[in-house]
Amino acid sequence: MHTFSYARPQSLAEAVALLETHGADARVLAGGTDLIVRLRDGSLRPALVVDIKRIAELRPGIRETDGRVVIGATTVMTDVAADPLVLRHFPALAEAAAVVGSVQIRNRATLAGNICNASPAADTAPSLLVHGASVVARGPGGTRRIPVDELFVRSGVTTLTRGELVTSIELPVPKERMASAHERRTRRRGHDLASVTLTCGVDATGVTRIAYGSVGPRAVLVTDETGVLADPAATDEAKAAILEAMLAGASPSPRSMRAGPAYRLAMLRVLARRALATAIDRLAAGE
Ligand SMILES: Cc1cc2nc3c(=O)[nH]c(=O)nc-3n(C[C@H](O)[C@H](O)[C@H](O)COP(=O)(O)OP(=O)(O)OC[C@H]3O[C@@H](n4cnc5c(N)ncnc54)[C@H](O)[C@@H]3O)c2cc1C
Numbered sequence: 593m594h595t596f597s598y599a600r601p602q603s604l605a606e607a608v609a610l611l612e613t614h615g616a617d618a619r620v621l622a623g624g625t626d627l628i629v630r631l632r633d634g635s636l637r638p639a640l641v642v643d644i645k646r647i648a649e650l651r652p653g654i655r656e657t658d659g660r661v662v663i664g665a666t667t668v669m670t671d672v673a674a675d676p677l678v679l680r681h682f683p684a685l686a687e688a689a690a691v692v693g694s695v696q697i698r699n700r701a702t703l704a705g706n707i708c709n710a711s712p713a714a715d716t717a718p719s720l721l722v723h724g725a726s727v728v729a730r731g732p733g734g735t736r737r738i739p740v741d742e743l744f745v746r747s748g749v750t751t752l753t754r755g756e757l758v759t760s761i762e763l764p765v766p767k768e769r770m771a772s773a774h775e776r777r778t779r780r781r782g783h784d785l786a787s788v789t790l791t792c793g794v795d796a797t798g799v800t801r802i803a804y805g806s807v808g809p810r811a812v813l814v815t816d817e818t819g820v821l822a823d824p825a826a827t828d829e830a831k832a833a834i835l836e837a838m839l840a841g842a843s844p845s846p847r848s849m850r851a852g853p854a855y856r857l858a859m860l861r862v863l864a865r866r867a868l869a870t871a872i873d874r875l876a877a878g879e
Pocket of ligand 1 (some may be wrong): 619620621622623624625626627628629644665691692693694697700701702703704705706707708709713714715716756757758759783784785786
């Protein structure tokens with residue numbers, strides 16, 4: 593591993609100042625489950641690593657305030673998956689957090705790290721998109737909210753600017769009753785990234801949102817407002833046509849070692865139908 597400096601700031605202001613001064617030469621360290629791998633294999637060679645775990649303002653925690661659920665930047669997957677607020681309002685996010693890596697990984701890996709890493713295969717990205725999440729970012733210019741849909745550019749690249757870091761993730765508590773479900777496909781159980789990762793959300797008005805990842809350079813969100821997908825009286829043909837249109841944005845890379853494009857596209861359709869059926873059942877059951 594190449595040599596780098598290590599800083600463990602105690603305050604957010606100190607962290608922002610370090611990140612602003614060092615720009616692209618600095619990297620935030622949260623759980624380290626992505627970063628340490630890349631430091632070891634040399635694919636990232638920052639001059640400075642800024643450990644954010646001792647910053648009081650970034651303490652882990654999940655709370656509800658002003659119609660939003662706020663998840664602190666250092667909150668790990670284990671806690672997201674088990675949190676009563678997340679389970680009640682955003683079941684697909686709890687399901688996605690529960691399948692990241694292994695128990696050991698989930699005890700270290702943060703939700704913020706999962707999306708700041710901007711892997712197209714990030715398991716929590718589709719659920720955050722379906723549930724309309726934003727990140728709160730703090731930088732030299734102050735604080736701003738970025739919808740998660742506007743955070744991702746492509747693999748490893750976000751719209752965070754020099755000196756900015758994510759301080760929390762916010763999800764609006766749905767105004768309409770809404771149910772969601774997460775599905776994923778991996779090469780094997782356990783520690784592999786997803787070949788397809790997908791979330792479907794359906795609300796009481798029939799609006800259906802599907803977000804999918806690992807089938808293109810970034811996770812994609814699509815919305816159907818016709819109500820057809822959630823309508824038990826609609827024909828299978830009508831539903832299939834809408835679903836096809838929603839999944840048309842998938843463009844898996846032919847160079848991936850995990851799965852070929854044809855397999856991913858076939859699985860995308862299987863998982864979309866499965867997650868839609870589960871979300872509709874949950875909505876009907878009042879879950
Ligand atoms: C064995 C193994 C299995 C895995 N399995 C899965 C899986 O099944 N599904 C999945 O989605 N991922 C998986 N991962 C990837 C990884 O665990 C997750 O992406 C994790 O959530 C990253 O969080 P972290 O806190 O460890 O981030 P870190 O490694 O600390 O950081 C990741 C990146 O985000 C940046 N960053 C972190 N926090 C912030 C912040 N607050 N503000 C700005 N930038 C920030 C860092 O600078 C870095 O570039 C796996 C990793 C390993 C090693």
